[in-house]
Amino acid sequence: MFHGHAVGATGETTGEVVFNTAMTGYQEILTDPSYSRQLVTLTYPHIGNTGCNAEDVESETVQAAGLIVRDVPRRASNWRSSESLPDYLKRHGIVLSPASTPVG
Numbered sequence: 574m575f576h577g578h579a580v581g582a583t584g585e586t587t588g589e590v591v592f593n594t595a596m597t598g599y600q601e602i603l604t605d606p607s608y609s610r611q612l613v614t615l616t617y618p619h620i621g622n623t624g625c626n627a628e629d630v631e632s633e634t635v636q637a638a639g640l641i642v643r644d645v646p647r648r649a650s651n652w653r654s655s656e657s658l659p660d661y662l663k664r665h666g667i668v669l670s671p672a673s674t675p676v677g
Contacts, residue, residue, distance in 0.1 A: 580645050580659045580662075580669040580670065581640070581658075581659050581661075581662030581663045581665075581667050581668055581669035582662060582663045582665075582666045582667055582668050582669075583668070584666075584668055585668070586612065586638045586639040586667075586668045587612075587638065588610045588611045588612045588637075588638035588639060589610070589611050589612065590611070590612045590614060590641070591608070591611045591612070591613055591614065592613075592614045592615075592616060593613055593614070593615055593616070594616045594617070595615070595617065596617045598629075599615060599620050599621065599640075599658070600625050600626075600629040600630060600658075600661075601629055601630070601631050602615070602637070603635045603636065603637050603640065603662075603667070604630040604631040604632045604633075604634065604635055604636055605631045605632070605636060606631070606632055606636050607636075608636050608637045609636045609637075610636075610637075610638045611637055611638060612637070612638055612639040612640070612641060613637045613639070613640050613641065614641040614642075615640070615641070615642050618643045618644055619643070619644045619646070620640075620642040620643075620644070620645065620658065621642070621645050621646050621649065621657065621658030621659070622646045622649065622650060622651075623649060623650070623651040623653070623654060624649025624650070624651050624653075624654025624655070624656060624657050624658060624661075625649070625654065625655065625656055625657070625658055625660075625661040626653045626654055626655045626656075627655065628653070629653075634665060635661075635662070635665040635667050637667065638667070638668075639667060639668045639669070639670065640662065640667060640668070640669045640670070641669075641670050642669070642670075645658060645659060645669065646658075
């Protein structure tokens, strides 16, 4: 069992924990059907700084059951952004957890 702090939607979620080492493309990863019902751990330490938009999706909704990252910025900074990553996940009912476990 993994306990974390919810930043997106509040609540609990279950799924297989998987890892992705990409430095970019978190919105595409979250909406990729191959990640359906999985808890995606992104190993790059700073995820969400460019926010989210309607153009960078692989499917109509978020497929992942949850997202585990190390650091979530308070606001997005990109001209294409229409909302922050935490707001996007909250709107889709997805739990986001900043992980405090050291990587490496």
